[in-house]
Amino acid sequence: xxxxxxxxxxxxxxxxxxxxxxxxxxxxxxxxxxxxxxxxxxxxxxxxxxxxxxxxxxxxxxxxxxxxxxxxxxxxxxxxxxxxxxxxxxxxxxxxxxxxxxxxxxxxxxxxxxxxxxxxxxxxxxxxxxxxxxxxxxxxxxxxxxxxxxxxxxxxxxxxxxxxxxxxxxxxxxxxxxxxxxxxxxxxxxxxxxxxxxxxxxxxxxxxxxxxxxxxxx
Amino acid sequence: xxxxxxxxxxxxxxxxxxxxxxxxxxxxxxxxxxxxxxxxxxxxxxxxxxxxxxxxxxxxxxxxxxxxxxxxxxxxxxxxxxxxxxxxxxxxxxxxxxxxxxxxxxxxxxxxxxxxxxxxxxxxxxxxxxxxxxxxxxxxxxxxxxxxxxxxxxxxxxxxxxxxxxxxxxxxxxxxxxxxxxxxxxxxxxxxxxxxxxxxxxxxxxxxxxxxxxxxxx
DNA sequence: TAGATCATTGCACTCCATGAAAAAATGCAC
DNA sequence: GTGCATTTTTTCATGGAGTGCAATGATCTA
Numbered sequence: 298x299x300x301x302x303x304x305x306x307x308x309x310x311x312x313x314x315x316x317x318x319x320x321x322x323x324x325x326x327x328x329x330x331x332x333x334x335x336x337x338x339x340x341x342x343x344x345x346x347x348x349x350x351x352x353x354x355x356x357x358x359x360x361x362x363x364x365x366x367x368x369x370x371x372x373x374x375x376x377x378x379x380x381x382x383x384x385x386x387x388x389x390x391x392x393x394x395x396x397x398x399x400x401x402x403x404x405x406x407x408x409x410x411x412x413x414x415x416x417x418x419x420x421x422x423x424x425x426x427x428x429x430x431x432x433x434x435x436x437x438x439x440x441x442x443x444x445x446x447x448x449x450x451x452x453x454x455x456x457x458x459x460x461x462x463x464x465x466x467x468x469x470x471x472x473x474x475x476x477x478x479x480x481x482x483x484x485x486x487x488x489x490x491x492x493x494x495x496x497x498x499x500x501x502x503x504x505x506x507x508x509x510x511x512x513x514x515x
Numbered sequence: 516x517x518x519x520x521x522x523x524x525x526x527x528x529x530x531x532x533x534x535x536x537x538x539x540x541x542x543x544x545x546x547x548x549x550x551x552x553x554x555x556x557x558x559x560x561x562x563x564x565x566x567x568x569x570x571x572x573x574x575x576x577x578x579x580x581x582x583x584x585x586x587x588x589x590x591x592x593x594x595x596x597x598x599x600x601x602x603x604x605x606x607x608x609x610x611x612x613x614x615x616x617x618x619x620x621x622x623x624x625x626x627x628x629x630x631x632x633x634x635x636x637x638x639x640x641x642x643x644x645x646x647x648x649x650x651x652x653x654x655x656x657x658x659x660x661x662x663x664x665x666x667x668x669x670x671x672x673x674x675x676x677x678x679x680x681x682x683x684x685x686x687x688x689x690x691x692x693x694x695x696x697x698x699x700x701x702x703x704x705x706x707x708x709x710x711x712x713x714x715x716x717x718x719x720x721x722x723x724x725x726x727x728x729x730x731x732x733x
Numbered sequence: 734t735a736g737a738t739c740a741t742t743g744c745a746c747t748c749c750a751t752g753a754a755a756a757a758a759t760g761c762a763c
Numbered sequence: 764g765t766g767c768a769t770t771t772t773t774t775c776a777t778g779g780a781g782t783g784c785a786a787t788g789a790t791c792t793a
Contacts, residue, residue: 353781
């Protein structure tokens with residue numbers, strides 16, 4: 298990591314604060330009943346500044362979506378790694394960005410993710426917006442699979458394989474439980490570790506079901 | 516078909532006109548540069564009336580999405596029909612709503628679909644909105660597959676199988692060519708028939724690739 | 734400390750979207 | 764066809780979303 302200047306750190310903090318307050322207010326009052334002015338006021342910035350960070354109210358509420366695969370993980374996957382089995386490697390590829398997060402980012406990611414999940418249950422129009430952020434990730438997965446298979450991203454096989462992986466990821470995230478983070482420090486870190494472990498298990502389960510489906514359904 | 520009264524026919528015509536003008540203007544000037552007032556004016560209705568038909572500008576532009584499976588087709592699919600092979604039947608299930616359309620609706624569907632495809636190439640934010648309409652179809656497919664397999668829609672296998680089918684459909688639609696409909700009447704109907712045939716071929720191709728992927732990649 | 738750079742802000746403006754009530758069109762009974 | 768009920772369209776008012784612009788203020792560089 299390059300050491301950020303004060304400017305950059307402040308910008309990032311403002312962005313996070315806006316996202317956090319947007320989510321909090323949306324959960325508390327329903328997103329329909331929250332104005333951009335409310336969010337900006339809660340974050341102590343002007344309304345105009347809000348739009349310097351996000352191009353719409355919903356963009357702030359739904360967050361940045363799942364973290365993207367790193368260049369390293371992509372390189373490993375494209376080079377037939379780490380195991381050589383397409384589905385196993387795909388699982389690893391999709392899971393990798395979650396594992397690369399620092400503990401701090403991870404806690405942030407999971408906490409807000411679970412809060413958003415709660416919100417989605419009530420406001421289905423946000424679900425479709427949320428899926429759009431998944432689509433961006435899916436495109437990267439398609440590109441990775443295409444490179445590994447030596448095919449074009451427009452070809453059918455990369456798209457199919459990527460769709461399978463993303464379906465598995467969605468399934469896993471949807472079934473993820475909240476491991477109570479009652480306390481700060483070690484307790485919270487333990488909860489995060491448990492969540493990562495559960496995510497891994499759910500992804501295993503999904504990929505197993507996937508193999509099984511194709512063994513029996515052909 | 517039940518005979519529609521004048522009222523209903525007019526309403527449908529107004530809806531179609533609004534969709535058509537919205538699409539036309541968006542293609543001509545870019546959707547950013549088209550206001551709801553423009554669309555309403557082009558359709559000879561007031562702005563307020565526009566919002567009696569659509570809840571947003573984009574909703575009019577992106578249209579109603581692919582036609583949904585009929586109750587009949589769903590019943591056949593759930594009862595392990597028509598062939599008993601899951602993938603073959605899924606292909607049939609997904610294709611069925613296209614075949615059930617009257618020639619008139621079909622021409623409308625395809626013509627506007629191809630026009631929208633052109634628009635999507637330029638305006639990617641519409642793509643995500645469009646995908647939301649696919650998600651609605653996907654949920655129905657998930658429900659159908661779940662019923663057939665005797666599982667819950669929340670289970671992983673129905674979701675995987677449905678995701679595969681929808682990926683194949685997206686692939687087929689994305690690769691569909693425009694069969695010049697230069698003239699009215701028989702010529703246009705011939706073009707539509709050719710498009711249906713091509714759609715069927717593309718879907719066959721996609722499902723073949725799907726099987727093959729799983730034979731080799733396991 | 735001075736000047737360059739970039740972020741924040743207030744202001745004015747357009748467009749989106751909705752509620753309410755008046756006006757117009759349609760359907761129906763006679 | 765005439766009159767009445769129903770439904771649709773329209774007009775008007777209102778408030779929030781989102782953007783361009785120019786001024787102000789904070790941070791960076793030297």
